[in-house]
Amino acid sequence: MNQVAQPLWQFPGGLHLDKQAALSHHRIAVSTVPPYLIIPLLQHIGEPAQPIVKVGDYVYKGQIIAQCADAHCDVPKIAPIHASSSGTVSAIELRSVVHPSGLEAMCVVIETDGKEVWNSDDRSPLKCTGMTPEQLRHLVAQAGIVGLGGAGFPAHLKLRPGDIDTLILNGAECEPYISCDDYLMRERPEQVVIGARILSYALGGVKRCIIAVEDNKPEAFAALQAVAHKDEEQFKIATQQLDVVQVPTLYPMGGEQQLIRTLTGKALPRSHLPKEVGIVMHNVGTAAAIYQATKQRSPLLSRIVTVTGDAVEIQQNMEVLLGTPMQHVLQQCGLKADMARLIAGGPMMGTALHSAELPIVKVSNCLIASTAEHLQNTAPTMPCIRCGSCERVCPAQLLPQQLYWYARSKDFDKAQDFNLFDCIECGCCAYVCPSQLPLVHYYRYAKSEIRTQVSERKKADAARRRFEFKTFRLAREKEERQARHQQKRAPVKSGVKAEDKKAVIQAAVDRAKAKKAAPSEEV
Numbered sequence: 423m424n425q426v427a428q429p430l431w432q433f434p435g436g437l438h439l440d441k442q443a444a445l446s447h448h449r450i451a452v453s454t455v456p457p458y459l460i461i462p463l464l465q466h467i468g469e470p471a472q473p474i475v476k477v478g479d480y481v482y483k484g485q486i487i488a489q490c491a492d493a494h495c496d497v498p499k500i501a502p503i504h505a506s507s508s509g510t511v512s513a514i515e516l517r518s519v520v521h522p523s524g525l526e527a528m529c530v531v532i533e534t535d536g537k538e539v540w541n542s543d544d545r546s547p548l549k550c551t552g553m554t555p556e557q558l559r560h561l562v563a564q565a566g567i568v569g570l571g572g573a574g575f576p577a578h579l580k581l582r583p584g585d586i587d588t589l590i591l592n593g594a595e596c597e598p599y600i601s602c603d604d605y606l607m608r609e610r611p612e613q614v615v616i617g618a619r620i621l622s623y624a625l626g627g628v629k630r631c632i633i634a635v636e637d638n639k640p641e642a643f644a645a646l647q648a649v650a651h652k653d654e655e656q657f658k659i660a661t662q663q664l665d666v667v668q669v670p671t672l673y674p675m676g677g678e679q680q681l682i683r684t685l686t687g688k689a690l691p692r693s694h695l696p697k698e699v700g701i702v703m704h705n706v707g708t709a710a711a712i713y714q715a716t717k718q719r720s721p722l723l724s725r726i727v728t729v730t731g732d733a734v735e736i737q738q739n740m741e742v743l744l745g746t747p748m749q750h751v752l753q754q755c756g757l758k759a760d761m762a763r764l765i766a767g768g769p770m771m772g773t774a775l776h777s778a779e780l781p782i783v784k785v786s787n788c789l790i791a792s793t794a795e796h797l798q799n800t801a802p803t804m805p806c807i808r809c810g811s812c813e814r815v816c817p818a819q820l821l822p823q824q825l826y827w828y829a830r831s832k833d834f835d836k837a838q839d840f841n842l843f844d845c846i847e848c849g850c851c852a853y854v855c856p857s858q859l860p861l862v863h864y865y866r867y868a869k870s871e872i873r874t875q876v877s878e879r880k881k882a883d884a885a886r887r888r889f890e891f892k893t894f895r896l897a898r899e900k901e902e903r904q905a906r907h908q909q910k911r912a913p914v915k916s917g918v919k920a921e922d923k924k925a926v927i928q929a930a931v932d933r934a935k936a937k938k939a940a941p942s943e944e945v
């Protein structure tokens with residue numbers, strides 16, 4: 423590793439939060455196999471995968487159970503879904519999943535047999551440098567790996583070759599309470615480092631790879647530094663330089679734009695992607711998943727989840743099979759009877775859940791179980807007093823109070839004029855708001871309404887185009903029919919002269935004679 427002094431820049435806004443992560447400072451425990459798994463078909467950004475199993479089928483651990491509808495698609499836009507344990511498919515139906523709307527989504531339910539029978543016994547590590555970057559990208563796609571930092575973007579879609587010179591691994595886990603990435607880096611640093619090298623290789627080689635860790639995680643930083651030379655020789659062609667860099671502890675440092683700004687000084691223009699400035703960013707958990715897909719031949723079947731809050735006896739990080747009901751995970755942590763609220767994700771960006779029967783999915787990084795006692799501190803909301811505190815902390819340099827006003831009054835056009843979709847829903851504005859306004863709820867509501875309107879408009883446009891095309895087709899067919907009809911009747915209609923009629927009859931007689939004269943030719 424070539425360790426160099428890394429110049430750092432500061433992004434606008436942000437907050438110094440009370441980390442509270444100390445609550446969950448325990449080693450990674452492994453969750454038991456639950457009696458049944460609820461596996462949603464949509465665990466990534468994009469369209470849901472299509473099931474390829476049916477009720478009653480026996481499925482093996484690691485077997486693909488849902489995938490892109492077009493099985494021959496070269497670069498599928500979705501990540502396939504695997505059975506995370508062996509068992510029998512007992513239902514394919516709508517179930518509640520983690521979503522702010524509380525809507526249901528299609529899930530495959532598997533009754534597990536507890537035997538963990540794999541679909542293949544071959545667990546031998548692959549030699550990645552013996553594969554082409556294209557083959558590696560295909561392997562990542564088949565392993566169902568998505569961004570494990572929370573976004574859920576299919577990882578292989580961020581491995582397209584291009585003018586990428588810097589790969590950043592995001593280890594800046596900045597929300598209070600959450601420590602799953604911290605413990606991954608502490609306990610499995612070689613998975614992160616080798617995963618980073620494999621990612622660099624799959625990108626066709628990058629000049630530099632940076633693993634960014636917040637400076638409140640000294641153990642993770644030291645563990646990564648200790649293994650940063652791992653497999654360096656093998657991957658020399660993939661990256662010229664790999665640096666582990668400490669960044670300041672400032673929320674939301676883990677945001678894509680904020681971390682890029684901090685490490686490179688580059689401010690991404692609105693609606694632009696990092697690859698447009700030669701950068702690709704992946705989460706450290708995604709790098710570890712890529713390590714497991716290649717070195718252990720395991721698709722993405724589990725993830726590390728921080729379980730915390732005052733309604734559990736043991737606050738710890740747990741490796742949990744995807745599809746495990748949250749209740750099963752909480753019970754292993756000593757769930758108390760008086761749990762009053764459950765949040766999926768951190769306190770700043772998480773979603774309050776109405777049930778603990780919801781499944782753990784690829785992006786579930788944290789469960790916060792709170793008692794009623796903890797919730798009693800919630801103050802009532804008051805009108806906005808235009809103090810401007812929200813504006814000062816907004817890392818996206820927006821005007822949160824204006825967005826709130828337009829979202830509340832359902833003036834969605836105006837909200838978009840004020841760049842509503844640049845809001846990363848970090849919650850900094852709501853955190854400092856003296857009126858306790860649930861600002862992010864309003865932004866999510868407005869975004870969801872706008873998306874629904876756009877989708878309805880698209881559907882209406884498609885229906886209109888279909889109707890117009892049908893009308894056009896029917897008119898064209900009618901015209902063609904009329905033209906054929908007229909052609910048939912043309913000699914009669916046009917009133918052909920008697921001489922012409924004679925000529926036509928004579929021509930027919932001649933043709934008949936010619937046929938008689940040469941019957942074989944006619945045959």
Ligand code: SF4
Nearest residue numbers: 806807809810812855
């Ligand atoms: S912080 Fe709250 S009260 Fe102050 S301007 Fe923003 S929304 Fe209004």
Ligand code: SF4
Nearest residue numbers: 816845846848849851
């Ligand atoms: S939630 Fe949105 S508006 Fe509020 S501070 Fe974060 S980016 Fe700004």
